[in-house]
Amino acid sequence: MGSALTEGRKLFTLKAISALFVLSITVFLIGQSNHTAVKIFTVPIQNVANKLMKSKAGGVLRQEKLANLPNKTGAADSNGPEHTTSRNAFALFLTPPHGAGKDSDDLNDDDYFVATRMLVYQLLYDPSTRTNNSYPVVILATQNVAQTKLDRLRNDGPDVRVVGRLALNWGKTRKAWQDVLTKLRLFQLTEFEKVLFLDSDTLLTRPMDGIFEDPAARPTKNKGATAEDEAPEDEGAQPREYIFAGNAGAGRFNHTTTWPPIKGRHLNAGCMVFHPSEELYEYYLRIAGLKDCFDGRFPEQSLWAYAHRRDGNMPWKQMGYMWNINKVTWSDVEHGVASLHVKWWSHMIDPRLKDLAMRIRGRMEGFWEGKESHNILE
DSSP: OHHHHHHHHHHHHHHHTTOOOOOEEOOOOOEEOTTTOOEEOSSOOOSEEEEEEEOTTSOEEEEEEEOSOOOSSOSOEEOSOOOOOOSEEEEEEEOOGGGOSSOOOOTTSOHHHHHHHHHHHHHHTOTTTSOSSOOOEEEEEETTSOHHHHHHHHHHSSEEEEEOOEEESSSOOOGGGTTGGGGGGGGGOTTOSEEEEEOSSEEESSOOGGGGGSGGGSOEEOOSOOSGGGSOTTTOOOOSEEOEEEEOOOSOSOOSSSSSOOOOSSOEEEEEEEOOOHHHHHHHHHHHTSTTSSOTTSHHHHHHHHHTOTTSSSOOEEOOTTSEESSOOHHHHHHTOSEEEOOTTOTTSOHHHHHHHHHHHHHHHHHHHHHHHHHHHO
């Protein structure tokens, strides 16, 4: 495993020494929801205030409102490729590990942070997996992510946006998942037509650009219940048109001899293509405020599964099975699945998957060591 990491690092250090990239300007977005008066900022956060939204059903949604936010670092330089205006984007999400109240400044002790950097590298720079269309990468980070990590990520090239957290005041979830409802803010990325969201614990085997053309990622009319008086009283009106392409996942690990894998029945929120929409975002917030409307143990995934249930007004669509898989086995790599949803740091996974991850990590670290050494020499 160590040799794989070293080998990858050496290889890409040599290749990266001569690499020069145009600095891109970090895009700062300030958005405001008309319904909730929740603001999104892309600067470090101070003086965080909480806002409560109560529904008719008595459920409570807690939202962080970000205010009085001086920029402590200024607009960070970005080493990413220069992105032209794009109608599509890749999006990731980062919060401190294990629900930590205070994040660590150590850049190597957080598996999800390292995995996020690896995925950014694969999406933007790795010749075998990078975007062929200069699609940008946007990272939504909660305000409690350490500044050192935000600075490192901005240096890696993506557009890093710090956002206020969303959480349920009802339902019990694991401490590690207490911030995941904040992923709803992905639907506020309305400058893009389509967004591919990937969980950070994802490894790529080939470019993901084509997923935006998957039949499941086309605009879809809802089934007709669009008027407010036709929708459930507490949920309100729904968009007339939407995009929500997801993946049911493999269901089990025992698909090494069965191909394609037998799909499970439930939506897995680790890979999805959607059309950002403030109307849809506000609809989600209304649902989040309805106590016991969905399983609060898995906040964002269960909310999306309810809002886009197969027998509902806006059912989600299954994307092609070759784009993504969870319950990953080495057979999935051999068959060419494009993205592997796998916690590669776990001691329980196939050693070959861990070795694959270490090679990617080695290439990523070697790439940046070479590029930064070149900058120092200049």
